[in-house]
Amino acid sequence: MTEFRGFDLVSQLRYAREEGMAGLAKIRQWLTQQIRPYEGKTDSRWAFELISAVDEACSNSIKYVQGEEITLLLLEGKDGLLVQLVEKGHSFDLESYWKKFFTVDDSDKGYGIYLIKNLVDQASYQQGSENNTFYLYKKFGHS
Amino acid sequence: MSIKTETRGRFLVIHLEGDVDAYSSGKIKDVILGQIDQGNSALVIDLAKVPYMDSSGLGMMVTVLKNINKRQGLLRITGLSGDLKNIFGLTRLDKVFNLYESVEEALQVQ
Numbered sequence: 120m121t122e123f124r125g126f127d128l129v130s131q132l133r134y135a136r137e138e139g140m141a142g143l144a145k146i147r148q149w150l151t152q153q154i155r156p157y158e159g160k161t162d163s164r165w166a167f168e169l170i171s172a173v174d175e176a177c178s179n180s181i182k183y184v185q186g187e188e189i190t191l192l193l194l195e196g197k198d199g200l201l202v203q204l205v206e207k208g209h210s211f212d213l214e215s216y217w218k219k220f221f222t223v224d225d226s227d228k229g230y231g232i233y234l235i236k237n238l239v240d241q242a243s244y245q246q247g248s249e250n251n252t253f254y255l256y257k258k259f260g261h262s
Numbered sequence: 263m264s265i266k267t268e269t270r271g272r273f274l275v276i277h278l279e280g281d282v283d284a285y286s287s288g289k290i291k292d293v294i295l296g297q298i299d300q301g302n303s304a305l306v307i308d309l310a311k312v313p314y315m316d317s318s319g320l321g322m323m324v325t326v327l328k329n330i331n332k333r334q335g336l337l338r339i340t341g342l343s344g345d346l347k348n349i350f351g352l353t354r355l356d357k358v359f360n361l362y363e364s365v366e367e368a369l370q371v372q
Contacts, residue, residue, distance in 0.1 A: 140285035147281075147314070167314075167345040174316055178284040230317035230353050237352050262348075 123254060126194035126201050129153060134189040136181060146177055146191065153193050154200065157259065164262035169255075172238040173202050175231040176253045180206055184251075199240065199258035206251045265293050270369055273336075274302040279311040282319035291322040295329055303335025306368045310341025320353060327359065336360075338368040 130153045134142060150170050154161070173191070180189055184206050192203040235242050241256040263280035274297055282290060297305070307326070309315070323339070330337045340362045342350060350356040362368040 140283070143283050143285055143316075144281060164345065164348060167348070171314075171316065171349065174283065178316065178318070182284070230320045233353065234317055234349070 123194075123196070123201050123256065126196045129193045129195050129200075131193070132191045134177070134191065136184075136187050136189060140178065140181060143174055143178060143181075147174055149191070150193070150202070157200065160259035162261045165257070165260060168238040168262070169200065169202070169257045172235045172242070172255050172257070173204070175235050175238075176204050176242075176255060179231055180204060180253070196256075199256055202253075202255045204253035204255070206253075207249070263290065265290060267297070270306070270365075273304045273306050273338075273369060275306045275308060275365055275369075277308045277311070281314040282309075282312055282322070283314065283316045284318040287316075287318040287322040290319075291325060294322075294326050298326070298329050298333065298335070303330060303333040305330065305336070306338045306340060306365055308340045308365050309343075309346060310364075312341075312346065313343065315346055315349060320349070320355060323355070323359070338362055338371070340365050340368045 130149075132146065132149045134146060138145075147170050150173055151166070154166055154169065177189065177191070186206045188207045190205040190207060192205065194201040194203065235255070239255045239257045241254065243254045245252050245254070263278070263282070263286040266277045266279075268275050268277075276294060276297070278290065280286065294305070294307070305326070307323070327337050337360065339359045341364060342361060347356070350359070350361070360368075362371070
C-alpha cells in the first residue's frame with residue numbers, strides 16, 4: 120500500500136459506534152467545516168466527493184465492524200487532504216469484512232465501495248494489531 | 263428528513279426533504295414501498311430538497327424501481343442537484359432512471 124508521509128494533522132473527531140447511523144450527519148458536518156479553509160484550492164463538487172467517500176467508509180465501518188469507537192483524522196499534505204478512519208478496540212474477521220464490503224451481491228447494493236474508489240484519488244485499508252485504518256486521499260483540484 | 267405526498271392526476275408525487283443516508287433511507291423505503299403496495303404504481307419522487315444521498319439511498323431508489331417494474335408502473339425522478347447528478351452519473355444510474363428537472367416536466371411527459 121502507499122505510504123503517506125509529510126502530512127500535518129488538521130483535526131480529529133472521535134465517534135462512538137453506539138451512535139450508529141444517526142450520527143453520520145455529525146461526521147459530514149465536521150468534515151464540511153474542516154475543509155472550508157481549502158475552498159481556494161478546491162470547489163464544492165470536490166468537497167462533496169470527499170465528504171461522500173468518508174461517509175461511505177464510516178457507514179461501512181459502523182455496519183460491519185465490532186469496535187466501540189471510530190476516530191477520524193484529517194491531515195493536510197502539500198497536494199491534497201488525507202482522511203484516516205481508525206477503528207479501535209476490536210478484533211474481527213478481515214476476510215469476511217472485505218467480502219461484505221467489496222462484494223456486489225445484488226444490484227441495489229454495493230455502490231458504497233464503488234463510490235469510494237471513484238470519489239477519491241487513493242483508497243486503502245490497513246490492518247494493525249489493535250487498530251485498523253482506512254486511508255482516503257484526495258488531491259486538491261477543481262472538478 | 264420529511265416525506266410529503268400529493269396526488270397529481272394518475273401520479274403520486276413524493277417530495278423528500280433532507281439527507282438520504284444510511285440512517286434515513288430505510289424509513290423512506292418503507293414509506294414508498296407502502297404506497298406501492300396500496301396500488302400507487304405511478305410515482306414521481308422529487309429530490310429538489312435533498313442535498314445529500316449516499317449509496318444506501320441509491321440502493322433504496324433501485325429497490326423502489328424494481329418494485330414499480332414488477333407492477334409495470336412508472337417511476338420518474340426530479341430535481342437532482344448538481345452533486346446528486348454527479349453521483350447518479352458515476353454509478354450510471356442516470357441511464358437506469360427517468361430523470362427530469364422538475365415535477366411539472368415529469369408530469370407533462372406522456
